Amino acid sequence: MSESTSTADAAAVPKASWAELFRGENAAYTVMVMLGVVMYSLQILVMVTVMPTVVSEIGGGAYYVWAVMLYQVGAIVGAASVGPVWARAGGRGAFVTAGLVFALGTLGCAVSPGMLELILSRGVQGYGGGLIIGGTMGLVSRVFRANQRTRILAMYQGAWTVMAWVGPFFGGAFAEVGWWRGAFWTALPFILCFCAMAWWKIPKRLTQAAGAGFPLLRIGMLTLGVLAVADAGRFDAVWGRALLVGAAIALIGLTFRVDAGAAQRLFPSKPLSIRRAVGLGYWMLIIVGGAQAAITILLPLTLQIVHGVTPLLVGTTNLINSTAWTIGTFIVAGWVGSRERLAMRGGPVFLLLAVAGFLAAMWIGSLVLLLVSCFCFGFGIGVHHVHLGAHIMGSAEQGEETVTASSMPMVRSLGQAIGTAAAGMVANIAGLGTIIDAATVSQAVTSVFVVTLVPIAISVFLIARLTNLVVPRTV
Template identity: 35%
Template structure:
């Protein structure tokens, strides 16, 4: 339940981070931070893991299985919420995450590590989605934008903390300790949730049956896209991407006809306000994913940066996202809508600059292209930060009351899907644009150029969606 004290028309951060709301904010943002920090810790220590326990052939599967399990966990969070309530949901998700983390800590070969990552991702996905579902339950509506900005900012903070924590343990040769430090953090999040979140509401329906068919199709589509994105030849790439496309089409058809929904009803029926909001959110999230995956590689290969330097230059984008999300969270009325429309414009401009500046190394000194790169990353991150929290708040505003929990938890399902498919498409763009040089490597400069030209299409498409009747309708309700 929300606090009963009066909240001003434009409440500040003090009202979100004081009294009972402070513990609520710790519980919800902690769940998001736990998942996000774990993601960046894992990518940092993975080379050390492989050196000790082997399994280089399954290197990429650490991320693929984690993201797929996170998608499944996020998609199942609404039934979990309906059956056991917020307090029970956090307890179950936290316990699953801790079990998976301990399995990773004790792994002595890669198959065991992959099992741990799968369990970790499932528990973390539930925590992520529950955090968004809880916003409308535990805060008054005036605080929704700030609460959502707080959750969004956890990804930027994780980008800074994850590599640092993972790097320290990797340097000490204690990569298992990097996983182990997450256990008390997870226990603290669950403890805070137990104290401040409500139990299952008496008389509340336990929810509909699980959308198992849609979940199976979604999982297969992610695997197909991932396989196609790293294909060694054009035939495997074409087969993987074609299979992913067919599976997505089947998913949409099944979702439209099924009584058991993965996303809120009418999401795929035009005109659909929720569908336009989810699409815009996914495209913006995919912009960040595609940038962050390959940017460290390009900075090392083209600009001679060390792995640590490249990692923290890439983190500038998340810093821009976090700063903009926090700054824009207090916008009211028309300023909110302006911020949402400005986001994709800034992102398009940033991607164009990156496409020009990243291949431009050593021609008139490295300081100028690096300055342009850092500036573009700040602008691109700010574009997403301006729009994303308000898009999430718009979802909460326009969702049918009887599907509010599913609509809120689906915010994270959609973002995780964008992460998975964005990673696959980024790999595809790099493979096709980089090609093979006479020395057997890839043309990194050409790969960088065409990757960001391709990525620029995503925020550009957001602008088309924002001109649709369904999006305009959602915007009017949010003012």
């Protein structure tokens, strides 16, 4: 679908009602999307909570972060594999396959006798989770009408927020009784229900044009690139991190380049072109995802070291951010025309104001301003992201609908991985290292905030260009 067609459709059709998501076949598809989000996100949040208990039972403390990291790496690669898997198995077979892979990884985590088995199982689980979460985006683009997508994407974000509140308590309950494996065993029935529902409800007609073979080379390059970014954090020296991040960007860039001439694509046509709506949308996902990761990874440290907040409450910023994101999403999900343009353009402006607020909070030492800015940041993401996702899907070329939608989570995750690594480098250059005191943390975090202003400012101009392409000026 071209940008002009998307714009015309947006002008002609009002947003659907919430009730439409639960009528007829849409009800099952909505449940599938929500269940996929719940399964995927819960296994991210639970692991963070149970890891101290895991290490105390099976050891492997030196590989503490790998259980989380390999899940994320697997998820990025899994989301990139959605197009080829759909091409061979169809939508129904792809969802069942994704669920079974996710179940296999979850079972492996539940029975792991040691840390090596656990982190390998997490990689398998992450790959299945990436196939699921990328597949749900493909499902949204294929079975929901254009005027329904902002509604279902709002529901999608709402499910994430619920899990952000519930997940730590769910994992904490199993850690409290000393049975961390229960967090995985109890997930298996829901995963099998997901597989059964996929087989029962996903139509056979959902498929993708088949190519000449599974893209192992591109998947391999992408995997190495993502691993390089993820592993950059273990280097204390700035040059070591810079080298790995540079190698990662080169590998990921080469993956995009090779993919452009392939018969079976991982990405849509010209995915990073700033002259096309999809390319502009992908750049927004990368920039905002990277900025969010850079900021949120350091906010808990700021709360605990600079403001003396207890460890029990250091996750407050993530909850505030996620809740504000959901509030913003639900407020604007039904907006069209000029109001939709306002929401999309206003989002990055909120982000810019939020980062300025973070800087002011660091300079004057205000915890209240820090938390208000955190809310503003999440709200800014929410008000533009729901329309951004819908327009990326709606601007896909004919025949590329599934691969365009399914690669969106992967593209955003790449941005987050790069943002996290970049934040670590900037913080280290600013003095964060073996000495962790209020003055050092304040200086390091302030430096990260200053650097983050640059990509956020760029996003203001990118979203303006995007809205000119896809949002009508009159209703």
